[in-house]
Amino acid sequence: MVDVRGRWALIxxxxxGIGYQAALFMARQGCNLILHSRNLEHSARVEREARELxxxxxxxxxxxxxxxxxxxxxxxxxxxxxPVDIILNNAAVQVAYRTDYxxxxxxxxxxxFRINFISIAMICGRLVPKMIERGFGRVVNTxxxxxxxxxxxxxxxxxxxxxxxxxxxASRLDGTDVILSLTDPGWCRTDLGGxxxxxxxxxxxxxxxxxxxxxxxxxxxxxxxxxxxxxxxEEAVAKAESLEAVPYTI
Numbered sequence: 001m002v003d004v005r006g007r008w009a010l011i012x013x014x015x016x017g018i019g020y021q022a023a024l025f026m027a028r029q030g031c032n033l034i035l036h037s038r039n040l041e042h043s044a045r046v047e048r049e050a051r052e053l054x055x056x057x058x059x060x061x062x063x064x065x066x067x068x069x070x071x072x073x074x075x076x077x078x079x080x081x082x083p084v085d086i087i088l089n090n091a092a093v094q095v096a097y098r099t100d101y102x103x104x105x106x107x108x109x110x111x112x113f114r115i116n117f118i119s120i121a122m123i124c125g126r127l128v129p130k131m132i133e134r135g136f137g138r139v140v141n142t143x144x145x146x147x148x149x150x151x152x153x154x155x156x157x158x159x160x161x162x163x164x165x166x167x168x169x170a171s172r173l174d175g176t177d178v179i180l181s182l183t184d185p186g187w188c189r190t191d192l193g194g195x196x197x198x199x200x201x202x203x204x205x206x207x208x209x210x211x212x213x214x215x216x217x218x219x220x221x222x223x224x225x226x227x228x229x230x231x232x233x234e235e236a237v238a239k240a241e242s243l244e245a246v247p248y249t250i
Contacts, residue, residue: 001237002138002213005030009212010077010084010127012064012119013091015042017190018142018204022088024049025205026212029233032056034077034084036091038063064091064119065111074126084127086212087139089120094155101150108154116158121165128169128178137178140211141166145184145224170220170245180219181211186226203229206236213237220245 009026013019015037023033027050035050035057037043043059050057058080062073077084093115095108120141131137143166144159146152163182170180185204189195207225214221214237221243228236 001234002215003030004086004212006032007085008032008034008082009086009088010034010036010123011088011090012036012123014046017090018185018201018208019088019090020046021201021205022090022209024053025209026086026088027053027055027057030055031086031212033058034082035059036073037061062119065093065114067114067118067122070119070122074123078126083130083134085131085134085136085138087123087127087137088209088212089123089139089141090208091119092116092142092144092155092159094152096154097151098153099151101153104150104153109157112154112158113161116155117161117165120162124165124169128180131178132173132176135177138212138214139178139180140183140209140223141180142208143182143184143222145186167220173219174245175217176219177217178219179211179214179217181214181221181223183208183211183223183225186224199226206231206233210236210240214240216241218245222246 009031011019011023014023014035023046032055033050035043035047040059040061047057047059060073062069095111098104143163146156166180166182185208186199204225207228210223
């Protein structure tokens with residue numbers, strides 16, 4: 001199991017919901033944090049709470065739907081000289097629920113892809129090569145189990161693109177100490193999931209973060225967070241490492 005004490009993790013969407021839970025969980029393991037939100041003020045609480053747990057932390061801001069802001073955020077991290085060892089790409093948007101799904105506006109797809117996929121590709125494209133150079137890295141991209149719901153086709157399609165992107169990159173990293181994984185938090189009561197969701201945000205821990213701790217040089221796994229609820233971190237890592245990555249087949 002990876003010891004994350006003293007390492008640096010970038011967590012997107014860290015000010016609330018699953019991202020907030022993941023940030024404090026990583027801080028409790030001794031991991032230093034770069035906390036992303038759309039506005040620095042939104043991250044003030046989680047930044048303070050992380051520091052109270054004894055780790056270093058600072059906030060960055062970017063509207064992930066605007067590539068220039070994503071670039072500026074990455075530039076700031078680079079200027080600070082922070083070696084990003086772990087990325088938890090948690091932030092996402094569900095634009096709308098379209099009952100007239102044949103008439104889903106193109107704007108839904110554009111916004112969903114910019115935030116849920118393109119921003120993550122930009123983050124990985126900038127930071128993963130540096131992980132490869134340093135010989136260590138963990139990236140966990142948050143996907144979704146939504147299927148057969150054309151009412152949410154823009155959201156689901158953007159997550160499907162993320163799945164394919166992650167799997168394809170994983171094929172080039174398997175056997176290295178840079179590991180890419182996917183996680184699905186489940187349907188949780190967050191701003192995105194809504195108040196009627198069956199699962200509490202806390203139930204996604206440690207599953208949404210377990211990919212940061214696996215230590216067997218195998219990329220491309222999918223971790224359904226709800227299958228890890230109630231496990232200790234050690235138990236969760238052992239379970240995670242017992243799972244096989246499912247490769248694409250022709």
